[in-house]
């Protein structure tokens with residue numbers, strides 16, 4: 001479906017032309033004086049210069065050519081503005097088409113395109129901590145938005161499952177259980193099926209090992225183990241596989257709890273096999289050059305304001321680094337999936353890293369000229385006091401703990417306010433807590449830091465997730481009382497509040513398009529906050545179920561039902577859903 005602005009712009013352009021002026025002057029915008037009109041066209045002012053006459057003369061001539069059926073108000077005002085209000089009939093027709101169209105008529109602008117979203121970024125053998133919340137939530141929302149807009153989407157968690165952290169674990173396990181067959185170079189039999197550690201043990205093993213990095217002897221062992229693992233030593237690969245199995249199962253469980261789901265559970269290790277050929281090719285073609293013993297890719301470009309240092313491809317000791325892995329991962333993705341777009345959702349402090357990798361990918365022809373590579377760098381979530389989030393003893397807070405704190409807080413409210421029957425407390429609590437947490441995050445611009453404020457996020461009033469959920473639940477309850485509402489057609493607006501609500505509904509597609517373009521789920525939040533506001537206003541000002549005129553009542557019901565469906569679709573894009581009661 002066309003967006004309203006496009007429809008009325010086309011009509012305005014036709015009117016300019018019919019009145020004898022160039023169509024290009026007919027651009028319509030959303031009014032910046034909502035007290036005067038809904039839409040406006042300032043084209044007569046510009047046209048006046050070209051046609052050397054008074055703008056109001058042009059505005060009047062154009063207005064005479066507009067179709068009066070489309071507008072409840074058409075005004076040419078001094079010095080030459082054209083002010084418009086849409087007619088009830090226009091809105092009714094438009095919303096009815098939205099109601100009956102697939103996707104509410106939102107155009108699938110990504111149809112036929114493939115978008116990879118690289119988000120999550122968990123590291124195996126380490127529990128998810130609060131730093132993993134934002135990439136998970138923002139990435140999931142962006143992926144869902146792309147899918148809604150027609151893209152074929154592939155979410156890839158891109159695990160940190162390679163490199164020194166693995167060597168550290170191997171070395172530590174060897175110190176603790178040297179008798180295990182994984183460490184016997186002569187062992188040729190089958191390795192045990194069962195891992196020699198549980199996930200809890202693993203989560204203790206890694207930090208312990210990491211704390212011993214400064215011990216030269218241990219550090220040497222860990223580096224050696226890393227190298228041998230990467231060279232394919234059988235016992236180490238088997239042990240690594242155990243780490244993966246134990247850890248990934250736990251990570252999946254944690255992401256599932258957040259309603260975050262990845263299509264692909266690939267990691268840095270999966271990029272490893274692509275490195276040798278990629279590096280050889282880059283050397284052969286002169287894209288990579290030697291610099292102080294290391295192979296680097298110079299990536300400065302004309303017009304750079306800040307200097308972008310070369311991307312290190314292979315260090316002087318022969319090893320590959322984080323950037324090498326990310327580049328090789330692009331090779332794999334281009335080969336296997338041929339994406340048109342790859343989005344990376346990570347901490348914004350990795351901005352330079354991605355800039356280097358993207359430039360190197362272009363320079364070496366790993367991606368096509370028109371492949372979009374975008375880093376969505378997010379800010380930090382701080383504590384309510386604005387300081388970095390820490391546990392009481394100064395450690396990093398586990399994500400699980402944060403979620404359970406939020407859940408406990410919400411549960412107490414649900415119980416205290418007797419919101420639902422005992423058996424529904426848990427399900428309702430989960431949904432509200434998830435809405436509070438995700439909306440609290442997503443309503444901020446991704447790049448900005450924000451403060452995690454449980455009380456504010458979980459409040460039922462204000463710009464919060466629970467407020468949006470409450471609005472949906474309220475509509476559901478009215479619909480439930482009304483009865484069959486699913487097929488009721490949209491009516492003309494019966495009062496100004498209905499019209500406000502209808503206008504808000506028409507902004508769904510523009511809001512999603514802006515969110516997509518800017519990779520900014522906060523624009524979806526801002527949209528549904530506005531939409532929820534107009535629904536609540538309408539509800540307060542209008543007797544809906546008490547209306548005696550059945551036709552009017554049916555019109556009210558179909559309108560709030562459409563609003564509910566759009567709100568529910570929107571929160572699904574944000575990654576949460578509404579309870580039945582609240």
Ligand code: ARG
Pocket residue numbers: 118120121122123158159160326344346
């Ligand atoms: N594992 C990395 C970290 O903890 C994040 C990975 C982000 N994704 C990527 N393609 N580099 O910092």
